[in-house]
Amino acid sequence: MNCKKCKIKAVIGLPRHNAAFCKACFNEFVLEQVTRAIKGERMFGRDDRILVAVSGGKDSLALWDILLKLGYKADALYVDLGIPGYSTKSREKVQQFADSVARTHEAKLLIHKVEEEEGAGIRELADLIHRPTCSTCGTIKRYQFNRAAVEQHYDVMATGHNLDDEASRLLGNVLHWQEEYLDKQGPSLPASVEGFAKKVKPLYRLSEREVAAYSVLNRIDYIVDECPMAKGSKMLLYKEVLNRLETESPGTKQAFYCGFLEKQARALQQGSGQAQPAPPSMAEKDRATLHPCATCSQPTTAEICSYCKMMARAKAGSTR
Amino acid sequence: MHFLLFTFTSHMRVTLSHPERQVEIPGPKRVKDLLRDLNLVVEAHLVIRGDDLVTEDELLKDEDQVEIRPVISGG
Numbered sequence: 086m087n088c089k090k091c092k093i094k095a096v097i098g099l100p101r102h103n104a105a106f107c108k109a110c111f112n113e114f115v116l117e118q119v120t121r122a123i124k125g126e127r128m129f130g131r132d133d134r135i136l137v138a139v140s141g142g143k144d145s146l147a148l149w150d151i152l153l154k155l156g157y158k159a160d161a162l163y164v165d166l167g168i169p170g171y172s173t174k175s176r177e178k179v180q181q182f183a184d185s186v187a188r189t190h191e192a193k194l195l196i197h198k199v200e201e202e203e204g205a206g207i208r209e210l211a212d213l214i215h216r217p218t219c220s221t222c223g224t225i226k227r228y229q230f231n232r233a234a235v236e237q238h239y240d241v242m243a244t245g246h247n248l249d250d251e252a253s254r255l256l257g258n259v260l261h262w263q264e265e266y267l268d269k270q271g272p273s274l275p276a277s278v279e280g281f282a283k284k285v286k287p288l289y290r291l292s293e294r295e296v297a298a299y300s301v302l303n304r305i306d307y308i309v310d311e312c313p314m315a316k317g318s319k320m321l322l323y324k325e326v327l328n329r330l331e332t333e334s335p336g337t338k339q340a341f342y343c344g345f346l347e348k349q350a351r352a353l354q355q356g357s358g359q360a361q362p363a364p365p366s367m368a369e370k371d372r373a374t375l376h377p378c379a380t381c382s383q384p385t386t387a388e389i390c391s392y393c394k395m396m397a398r399a400k401a402g403s404t405r
Numbered sequence: 406m407h408f409l410l411f412t413f414t415s416h417m418r419v420t421l422s423h424p425e426r427q428v429e430i431p432g433p434k435r436v437k438d439l440l441r442d443l444n445l446v447v448e449a450h451l452v453i454r455g456d457d458l459v460t461e462d463e464l465l466k467d468e469d470q471v472e473i474r475p476v477i478s479g480g
């Protein structure tokens with residue numbers, strides 16, 4: 086297989102683009118796709134300060150690397166979950182990348198330690214409040230990333246979600262007709278109210294395999310083993326199914342997710358041109374239902390936000 | 406005889422994950438056939454020879470050190 090552009094030996098084939106690339110041309114392809122995502126979805130500009138959510142995995146480190154290469158101002162936040170083995174190892178990978186690559190771009194790494202701030206590791210916390218580890222983890226990460234972004238005046242928060250993440254989540258939402266979640270599936274979510282950071286996914290045009298290839302080719306040392314809690318997750322099954330389809334008919338994942346985004350955009354446009362009032366946008370819905378949490382003043386739909394409720398239950402559980 | 410024994414013990418070494426293990430597979434073999442024999446989907450894996458990524462049509466030989474790296478994560 087030879088590179089489609091320069092005809093030398095290729096290192097990766099991309100059936101969905103009917104192409105194969107050498108290392109240099111593949112890197113160019115990746116930067117182009119990310120640039121297209123950033124500009125096309127108006128994610129951020131040159132002067133914006135970006136906070137990247139990093140885990141030590143291939144996606145988030147690749148994202149940090151790409152944004153720095155493209156010349157954006159991007160710092161990163163790592164949340165240490167306190168899972169024995171996994172957390173230590175993934176933190177080392179992030180620290181290594183921060184010291185070797187990010188530092189040369191004058192970008193810094195922020196670290197949030199769950200054991201210190203929340204008083205126990207994620208699994209102990211989940212036990213105390215009788216909730217699954219991953220939902221406890223989700224609440225803490227969402228809360229802490231948003232808080233760091235808002236308090237430290239970042240303009241936007243970026244996550245490493247790739248095309249496979251978005252397509253599999255869409256499949257899950259469609260299979261269960263969770264229409265209320267469909268609004269939030271776009272690659273760029275505005276900061277709808279004061280206290281909520283804008284959230285973007287600059288890798289949504291790249292497949293998981295492409296992001297992994299970028300990391301391998303550019304010698305980004307990432308943690309290959311997953312978080313041990315991810316085992317048996319539904320998302321893995323959806324991804325597997327989509328990858329079977331993708332292998333049989335290349336382009337399936339992109340057609341599924343990007344087709345959804347196009348339909349969504351068209352529906353919004355049509356809605357605004359008709360006599361009937363347009364359905365309220367997500368930002369409008371948020372503005373109508375969100376107000377500051379009584380305890381911590383981050384935006385919430387309830388009196389007290391889910392993070393504060395969770396921490397109150399954890400405290401009660403541990404003193405019992 | 407010795408020569409035969411030598412070729413028999415020097416198949417390509419393939420490292421797999423989840424769980425991490427090594428298998429020896431006789432070459433020469435194309436990347437896409439290797440994946441198919443192991444019942445692995447191209448779209449969910451990268452094949453790395455030594456330090457380098459290789460495409461599906463690449464011919465792997467007995468002396469090669471090969472890693473099949475899964476690219477899918479659950480988050």
Ligand code: SF4
Pocket residue numbers: 207218219220222223312313314315480
């Ligand atoms: S698998 Fe669960 S516990 Fe692990 S990082 Fe993901 S959400 Fe958190």
Ligand SMILES: [Zn+2]
Pocket residue numbers: 088089090091092093106107108109110111
């Ligand atoms: Zn090329």
Ligand SMILES: [Zn+2]
Pocket residue numbers: 378379380381382383389390391392393394
């Ligand atoms: Zn709160």
